[in-house]
Amino acid sequence: MPLLDVKDLSVTFARRGQRTVRAVDGVSFSVEAGEVVGLVGESGCGKSVTSLALMGLLPKQRGVTVGGSAMFGDTDLLKTDERTMRDIRGRDVAMIFQDPLSSLNPVVPIGVQVTEVLARHRGLTGAKATAEAADLLNRVGIPDPTRRLKEYPHQLSGGMRQRALIAMAVACAPKLLIADEPTTALDVTIQAQILELLRDLVRDSGTALVMITHDLGVVAGMCDTVNVLYAGRVVESARRKPLFAEPRHPYTTGLLGSVPRLDSGKGAAARDPRFGAGRPAVAGRVRVRPALRPPCRRLCR
Amino acid sequence: MIRFIVRRLLQLIPTLFGLSILLFIWLRRLPGGPETAILGERGTPELRAQIRKNLGLDEPLLIQYGRFMKRMLQLDLGTSISTKREVMTEFLERFPGTVELTITAMIIAIGVGIPLGYLAARRRGSFLDSASVGGSLIGICVPVFFLAYVLKAIFSENLHLFPSSGRQDPTLGATRITNFFVLDGLMTREWDAALDALWHLVLPGIALASIPLAIIVRITRASVLEVLSEDYVRTAQSKGLTERTIRGRHILRNAMLPIVTVIGLLTGGLLSGAVLTETVFAFSGIGAFLYEAIANRDYPVLMGFIMIIAVFYVLVNLLVDVSYSLIDPRVRVR
Ligand SMILES: Nc1ncnc2c1ncn2[C@@H]1O[C@H](COP(=O)(O)OP(=O)(O)OP(=O)(O)O)[C@@H](O)[C@H]1O
Ligand code: SF4
Ligand SMILES: [Mg+2]
Numbered sequence: 001m002p003l004l005d006v007k008d009l010s011v012t013f014a015r016r017g018q019r020t021v022r023a024v025d026g027v028s029f030s031v032e033a034g035e036v037v038g039l040v041g042e043s044g045c046g047k048s049v050t051s052l053a054l055m056g057l058l059p060k061q062r063g064v065t066v067g068g069s070a071m072f073g074d075t076d077l078l079k080t081d082e083r084t085m086r087d088i089r090g091r092d093v094a095m096i097f098q099d100p101l102s103s104l105n106p107v108v109p110i111g112v113q114v115t116e117v118l119a120r121h122r123g124l125t126g127a128k129a130t131a132e133a134a135d136l137l138n139r140v141g142i143p144d145p146t147r148r149l150k151e152y153p154h155q156l157s158g159g160m161r162q163r164a165l166i167a168m169a170v171a172c173a174p175k176l177l178i179a180d181e182p183t184t185a186l187d188v189t190i191q192a193q194i195l196e197l198l199r200d201l202v203r204d205s206g207t208a209l210v211m212i213t214h215d216l217g218v219v220a221g222m223c224d225t226v227n228v229l230y231a232g233r234v235v236e237s238a239r240r241k242p243l244f245a246e247p248r249h250p251y252t253t254g255l256l257g258s259v260p261r262l263d264s265g266k267g268a269a270a271r272d273p274r275f276g277a278g279r280p281a282v283a284g285r286v287r288v289r290p291a292l293r294p295p296c297r298r299l300c301r
Numbered sequence: 302m303i304r305f306i307v308r309r310l311l312q313l314i315p316t317l318f319g320l321s322i323l324l325f326i327w328l329r330r331l332p333g334g335p336e337t338a339i340l341g342e343r344g345t346p347e348l349r350a351q352i353r354k355n356l357g358l359d360e361p362l363l364i365q366y367g368r369f370m371k372r373m374l375q376l377d378l379g380t381s382i383s384t385k386r387e388v389m390t391e392f393l394e395r396f397p398g399t400v401e402l403t404i405t406a407m408i409i410a411i412g413v414g415i416p417l418g419y420l421a422a423r424r425r426g427s428f429l430d431s432a433s434v435g436g437s438l439i440g441i442c443v444p445v446f447f448l449a450y451v452l453k454a455i456f457s458e459n460l461h462l463f464p465s466s467g468r469q470d471p472t473l474g475a476t477r478i479t480n481f482f483v484l485d486g487l488m489t490r491e492w493d494a495a496l497d498a499l500w501h502l503v504l505p506g507i508a509l510a511s512i513p514l515a516i517i518v519r520i521t522r523a524s525v526l527e528v529l530s531e532d533y534v535r536t537a538q539s540k541g542l543t544e545r546t547i548r549g550r551h552i553l554r555n556a557m558l559p560i561v562t563v564i565g566l567l568t569g570g571l572l573s574g575a576v577l578t579e580t581v582f583a584f585s586g587i588g589a590f591l592y593e594a595i596a597n598r599d600y601p602v603l604m605g606f607i608m609i610i611a612v613f614y615v616l617v618n619l620l621v622d623v624s625y626s627l628i629d630p631r632v633r634v635r
Contacts, residue, residue, distance in 0.1 A: 057539060085541075086543070087541060090539065090540035090542070091541060094539065097532060097535070097536060097539075103532040103535070103536045105536075105537070105554075106631060107628060109630075112550075116540065116546060117541075120541060120543065120546070154630070
């Protein structure tokens with residue numbers, strides 16, 4: 001049984017006087033324990049809404065409807081009551097957000113923002129909590145942690161802020177970590193470091209990671225499985241290697257073709273200009289795509 | 302921080318100096334003078350001149366101002382023209398009542414306003430939200446003295462729940478130390494006196510609180526709404542924190558900044574605005590005395606009052622700035 005099994009997730013926003021927005025429209029994917037799963041897609045395709053729905057953090061107001069199911073062990077994250085969700089959040093499922101500066105409370109010291117999770121879920125307080133927080137900062141690569149604990153977010157660099165947020169997210173060794181574009185707001189040189197940190201953390205702790213990104217370079221570097229989202233749907237779902245070698249859906253092909261040339265190692269396939277035009281012809285095989293239509297059966301190989 | 306406070310207090314000196322010059326000139330140029338108040342319309346020109354001479358008002362403005370300044374430096378506010386008593390003595394007797402009333406009103410406004418504004422923001426669009434937004438509009442529009450009359454008519458004259466006038470029941474024969482009646486009662490352990498003084502504060506306090514309450518509800522609601530859409534609130538929620546931690550540490554702490562500023566401004570305004578409420582409840586604060594002082598052109602009283610209000614304003618603002626930098630580490634005071 002997978003760690004997280006999302007079936008037919010849909011989210012709609014209805015506003016009076018406005019057209020109803022189907023931000024997420026029947027998304028299904030699953031995450032095995034310890035696996036790194038990518039959710040890829042362009043801006044506005046529903047990646048953030050998907051992750052917020054899983055965390056139960058969508059605005060609780062009229063007009064916001066969530067459908068489908070997301071089984072996490074025995075609990076359906078979409079239907080559990082708020083009290084149980086509060087216990088799950090931060091302890092079993094944690095999240096890292098895009099903009100580290102705005103995601104940290106500006107008027108509360110970093111230390112308090114780390115220890116509050118420890119107090120809430122692990123019952124650690126006082127000196128014990130502080131020691132554990134310093135250890136966490138150390139693990140995410142923040143030098144001089146005892147001093148940093150007393151500082152405020154504006155006193156940290158962008159990379160350090162994201163590291164601090166990661167420290168808070170992994171504080172209770174969650175089974176699942178959702179990272180919503182954790183590097184988009186960062187400087188390019190720091191992006192690689194943060195990704196490496198995330199990869200090492202989840203590998204060492206066996207935490208499963210849902211990596212939300214629009215950057216295929218990121219996917220190529222760390223994901224085991226990739227789900228390509230387009231307009232609120234999963235248009236393609238594949239293991240990393242076949243996806244890059246042999247994208248089935250034209251949107252994926254386009255996405256691969258749009259990867260800028262300057263990226264690292266494993267993205268090499270993505271850089272290949274041939275993907276823009278089509279799959280390379282391999283001897284003994286025929287093109288698959290024409291056989292697919294219509295109707296298009298492009299989901300899940 | 303200490304340096305900041307000291308510097309702000311030093312800045313008070315030129316401020317007061319400038320203010321005193323402006324006031325001095327302005328007061329002297331008002332039509333009429335103490336002599337009219339004393340003699341009425343009947344006084345002969347000779348009598349008027351005589352009185353002005355006795356009061357030293359015939360001398361050049363500069364010399365009058367010099368005398369005033371010299372006294373000020375010795376913290377002497379002079380003698381009231383109409384009561385012939387030391388202005389300082391008059392103030393020490395009457396100011397505490399007004400300050401007590403102001404503090405009561407502020408406690409009511411803050412204690413009700415912040416929770417109400419917070420709830421309205423959290424339940425945006427609910428009945429509570431519309432009611433508090435609408436209610437605060439009414440609170441701002443209804444004149445304070447009108448509200449004071451209504452409160453008095455209902456709660457003291459009809460229901461007899463609260464006393465209708467005064468600061469304390471004189472038959473209690475309470476001991477006076479500071480002239481802050483509640484404080485005196487606590488200091489002398491005359492609990493009944495303290496309670497009675499508190500009881501007398503309720504209705505005028507509510508009346509005076511109406512406008513600041515309305516403003517605090519609105520500013521709190523707006524401020525909380527803004528903070529609610531901040532990413533760090535979502536982060537706090539994603540950590541599974543309890544509602545209490547999220548409310549106090551993550552929402553209110555950030556939302557407090559504009560609220561504190563407004564509270565500072567309101568408090569200064571209340572002190573000088575308590576006059577009408579005091580009149581309705583025959584509350585012997587500074588109000589009635591000040592009113593007479595204006596009618597009588599009692600220059601020393603008016604000067605002294607405004608100078609004290611100015612000092613008070615500066616102190617309240619200092620308090621606001623200090624709490625600002627305590628709340629927000631990014632606002633550093635040097
Ligand atoms: N609270 C909301 N009310 C109405 N519409 C919303 C709301 N939140 C998101 N949407 C809509 O849902 C859609 C998906 O948004 P989402 O934030 O998930 O995109 P995304 O894939 O995360 O994009 P990006 O890469 O820019 O972060 C968008 O069209 C957006 O306008
Ligand atoms: S069949 Fe539909 S989904 Fe498939 S390529 Fe054509 S348009 Fe796209
Ligand atoms: Mg997003």
